Amino acid sequence: MTITPTDPMLGRLIDGRYQVRSRIARGGMATVYLATDLRLERRVAIKIMHGHLADDNTFKSRFVQEARSAARLAHPNVVNVFDQGQDSDMAYLVMEYLPGITLRDLLKDYGRLTPEQTIDILSAVLAGLAAAHKAGIVHRDVKPENVLLADDGRIKLGDFGLARAASANTATGQALLGTIAYLSPELVTRGVADARSDIYALGIMMYEMLAGVQPFVGEAPMQIAYQHANDQVPRPSAVVPSVPHELDDLVIWATARDPEARPRDARVMFERLTDVEKLVRDPAAAAAEGLQPTMVLPSIEASPADTGGATQVIAAPGRHRTGPVAPDATTTLATVARTRGRRGYWWIALLLIVASMAGATGWYFGAGPGSFTTVPSVVGVGQADAKKALEDAGFTVKLDQRNDPVVPQGAASGTDPAAGASAGRGSTVTLFLSLGPAILDVPTVVGSQETDARTALARFTVAGESSKQFSDQAAGVVLAALGADGNALPAQYPEKGAITLVVSAGAIPDVAGKSIDDATATLTAAGLAPTVGDGEFSDTVPKDTVISAKTSTDPVKLGDPITIVPSKGVDLVAVPDVSGKTINQAAKIITDAGFAFDTNVPELFRDIVTVNNQKPAAGAQLKRGSTVTANYN
Template identity: 65%
Template sequence: MTTAPPADPMIGRLVDGRYQVRSRIARGGMATVYLATDLRLERRVAIKIMHGHLADDNTFKTRFVQEARSAARLAHPNVVNVFDQGQDSDMAYLVMEYLPGITLRELLKDYTKLTPEQTVDIMDAVLAGLAAAHQAGIVHRDLKPENVLLADDGRIKLGDFGLARAASANTATGQALLGTIAYLSPELVTRGVADARSDIYAVGIMLYEMLTGEQPYVGEAPMQIAYQHANDTVPTPSSKNPAVPAELDELVLWATARDPEERPRDAREMLERLREVEPSIRMPRRPAHSTQATTIMADALPAGPATAETMVLGAGAPIAVAVAEASDDEDVDALATSAERRRRRGYWIFALVLLLTGLAAGTGWYFGAGPGALATVPDVSTLLPDNARKVLEDEGFRVASAERNDPVVPQGQVSGTDPEGGAQARRGSTVTMFVSLGPRILAMPDVIGLPEAEARDALGEFRVAEQNLQQFSAEFAAGAVIAVLGADGNPVGGEVAELADLTLVISVGPLPDVTGLPVGEAEAALAGANLAVGYADPEFSDEVPVDHVISAAPANDPMRPGDTVVLTVSKGPDLVEVPNVITGQTVAQAREQLEALDFIVTSNVPGFLEGAVVASVQSPAAGELEKRGSEITVNFGG
C-alpha cells in the first residue's frame, strides 16, 4: 500500500541536534507534544513544541518557559520530570519524561465514575505531587483531569505547569480566568487572585467529578458556571451517588468551601486528612444493627448443671442462649428452621460469588483483550480516504466519514480523525475520518492605507510575514500599508485562501528632495534615508551654481531602501574665452573662427566685401569670457 508523506513537518525532524521526533502524541491550544528519541542519552522522551504562530508572542513564550522552570524545581515521583528546555531557530521546546498511558479525563470518559477506593488511590498521588509543588512555593493554577497522567505501569503523575506561578499570600494576575472554568475557585472568579488554596478548590471539584461522573456546576455559557462557583455551595457527592462514604463527602465540602480560609492550607494538609480516613473508606461496610444470636463457647460457661434459663449444647456444636419459655420440641423446630434458612442463604451467597466472578472475568476479557480493549488510533493524516479507512479498520475501529476545510492538507486527502491520531480509544468504537476540502476562501480585508499594526490585526486569518517590504511613497504616510503581496510577489485580489502567506509593503515616506543642494549635503540626506548615491555626467547650468545638484533621478520604480538615486551636478554656466580675430584676418575668416566656438557674429561690413576687407575692431575684446551663443561684433574701422 502506498502512503503519502506525513502532513506534520515535525515528524522526522532533529530538534537542536539532539531530539529525533518520531510521532505525535497530542495537540493542545498552546503546543503539540511529540514522542522523540534523545540521541545523546538513547532514551525516549516527550518533547512539547510551542505552536509556530505563538512563538513571537511574548506572553505565551513567557508562560511556556515558566512551565519548564516551575516543573524543573520539583523532583517528586508524582510530578512529570522536565529534562530540558530550549530554542531551535524560531521554535521553543520543552523536553519531559515519556509516560505511555492515558489521562484521568480519558479514564472518566471510559468509566464515567470511579469507586471510592479507586478515587482514593488517584487522589493520594495527585495530592502528593501537589504538596511537593506547594512546598516549593509553586501554585499550579490549572488542575483538571486532563493534567493527571495515568501511566501504563501504574504510576500517577501531575503535569502541565504552564500556568504555574510562584506562590505568595495572594498571587494576582491580570488574566484572572486562565485555566479551565469548571475548576476555578471563587476568589479567582471574583478577585483574580490565586494561592495554594485555589489549587485545593480545583482538587475538590476533581474529587466530586471522580465520585459522581459529573461536574457540580454546568451551564450553557462560561459566565453561568463562573457565577455558580462564586455564589453556590458544592453539593455532597453522595447526593448523586449514594455509594460515596461520608468521609469523602466531608473531604469534598472542606476542599470546596467558598471562603479560602475554611479550606486546607495546602495539599499536604489535605493529603494527611485523606490518609487518616482511608482505612475507614476501604473497610467493608457492615449493617448498623446485628440480628445474630449471642454465641457462647462451652468452656466459658460456669460449671454445673444446666438451668431452665441457659441451654448448653455439646462439644463441637453451636452454643446459643435460648429463652426457657419455649418447649423442648419448639426449641428443636426453631433451630432446624434457622439452620435451613442459613443453608439457603449460603447457596444464594455462593451463587452470587460465582456470578460476580464470571462478570469480573468477562469484564477483564472485554477490556483487556476483547472489543473493549484500548488501542492507539493510527495517524492517517494526508492518506487517501480508502487507504486511511483500511488502516483504521485493520486496528479494529469502525470508520465514519466527514468533510472539513483544512488550510494545509490538499483537497481529497485525510486531514485528521476524531479521536486524533495517537490517542487511546476502544477497539470497535467509531473513529470519524475527516477528508480535506482544502482551505477556506476568505474575503481579503481592505488594509491599504492602514497603519501596520491595524493591518496585521485585520489579517489574523492569514499568515503575514514578520519581515515586511519597505517602499518610498509620496502618496502614503510613513508606516501605512501601500500593498499586500501574495506568495508569488504580486498584489492579492479580493479573495484569498485561509492561512495564505502574505507580505505587507509599508511606506517609509517620500524620497528626500535634494535638488539644488550642494552635492555634499545631498549625499548626506540620501544616506540618512538608507539610499545609495550614483552620478550622471556633470552639466553646465546658468541657474544652478557649480557643484550643486541639478536633478536627482530614482534608479528603480518603485524605490526601496538600499536603492540608488542618480545625481546630476552643475558645472555652472558654459563660458568660452573670446579669441583675437583682428590680426590681419578677413571678416569672413573672423566669422568662421567665432562661429566655430558657437558665438553669433555681427559686422558692419557688407557681405560681398567680407572676403577682401580686413577687420579692425571686435567687441567684446579678445580674452574676455563669454557664454556660448553670445553675440560678437566685428567691424571695419571701428
C-alpha cells in the first residue's frame, strides 16, 4: 500500500491570520496555497518561499521585490497583492485568489486560439503591462503561465517575482531569468532588459496563441537561446494560413531582434492592437474610419544607423500619412461602378415603375398592416431590451409576471404567443417577466423508498446519483434529503432547486467467524474497501478466522475503508528454565515472560535460596498470564 505524504502546511495558521486550506501550485521558488484571511473573512492565495531558499538573501530580496512591484500597481488586469511578511523561517506573500486556469492550461486544452480570442486575451494583458511600464516596472517574465483566466471572465497578469524598476538598460547582473522560450535577444546576448523585452516575450506568446506552437524549439536551452539571438520569429500564418495578416504584422513588429524596431512599451502596442481588432472583427467599419487592411511596418533588418538610432513610431494606417498612396481596391471598384451606372438609365426607369406597382401590393401583405411576422425569442433578456425587441418586430407589448425556476427575477421568461409563432404585425404580445422560482412545500421523503422519493420531489432537481451510506435501515430507504448547501432541506425550497438524496446501502455485512478471504470478498461485494489488520489473540476464535471488522468513518459510505481483524489463536508462551536461579531472579524471569509467579519460599530467604523445582516444567507451552511456581524442596 502506497502512502502519500501530507503537506505539513495544510491547516497551518500563518502569522496568526492566514489559515492554509489547500495547495494550488508549486514552482521552483515557492508554493502557492489557498488560504482564508481570518481577519477579513475572505479567501486569498498565499505564496510561501521554499524552505531551502529561506537562507538565500538573493531569493529573499527577489521575493520581497515581487510584493513591492505588484503593490505599486492598482489595475484590474494585474493580480492584487494584499500583504507580505515573515512567519518564523517562512517568507510569504498574500495575493487575491482567482479561481480559474492559466493561459498555459487553455493552450494545452485547445492547442491554439482563434484571432478573436487572441485579441481579447492580449488586450487585457497589454492593459496590465502598460500600467506596469507606466509605473517604471519591467515584468521580465511574461509567459502563458503568468496570465490568469478567472472563472468570472477576468484576465490578469501576475507573478512579478522577476520585476525590476526600469532604466535605460536594466541588467540582470546574474544568470538569465525568466523562461528561455520567451527571452528577448538582448537578454540572451547582453543580459539587459527594458520594456521592449516584455514586448518581445508578449510577441512570442502571441505567436504561440495563434499557431499553437512556439516559434523556436530545441533539445537544449542553449539551442533555443541561439535561435532567439540569430533568427527572426516567423509569421504565424506560415503554420496556420487562416491567421489574418494584420496579426502576422503585429507579431513581426513585437519580435524584431533589434529592440529599436519594436514598440517602445505596452501602451504603444495596445493602441496598435485596438486598430487591428477593428480590422479583424469588422473590416467595413474599420475602412469607414480610414483604417486600411494593409500595414507596412519598419523593416526588421533595419539597423540603428538606418533609423538614426531613434525609436521609430509606427503610425496607424490611414492616420497622418505623408507621401503618395496608391489607390486601393475600394477606389477602383467605385470608379468602375460609376462608369456602368451611366448606362441603361431608361431601362432602369421602366423597371422601377413595374416594380413599384408589385411592391405596393407586396408591402401591404409582406411588411404592412396585412403582414404576419415571427415573435422573437427574448427569454433571459432584461425588461427594457425585451420590450424593445418586440416593438421593433412590430408588436404592441403588454407586461405580465410569472414564476420561472430558471430565468433570474426581473428578466423576460417568455411571451404569449410563444417565440417562433407567427402573429399579425401590430397585434398585442404579452411579455412575461420572471418572479424567480416558486417557493414550494417540501414533502417528507425520509423513510420512503428512493423511487417513491424521486416521484414526490419531481418539481425539484434531484441529483441523478444518490449518496449511499450503510445503516440499520433496509437498502434503498431514504435516510436524508440535502439541499445545495449540503444541509437538510428546510420546510420550503425553491422550485427546481438542487437536492441530493442520502440512501441506505443496508447494514455492513457481519464477517465474524469467516476466513480472511471470504470476509474480504464479502466486504468488497458490499462496496467497501477492506484491508487486513495485524490481528488479535483469542481463546475462542481459531487462528486465521475473522474476529471482527472495524470502520474508521462515521457514517460509513460506499468505498470507505474497513479493517478486518483476524484471530492469532491462543497466546501460548514457552515456560522459561529458572533452575539454579535465586527465587527473586526466577520471579523476574517468569514475570518478564508474561506469566504470574508463585513460590512457597519466605521473602526473607528469596535472595539466597535457589530453585530446584518449577511447575510447569521448563519449555512447556502455557497460555500467557498463567501461573508458574518455583520452589526449593
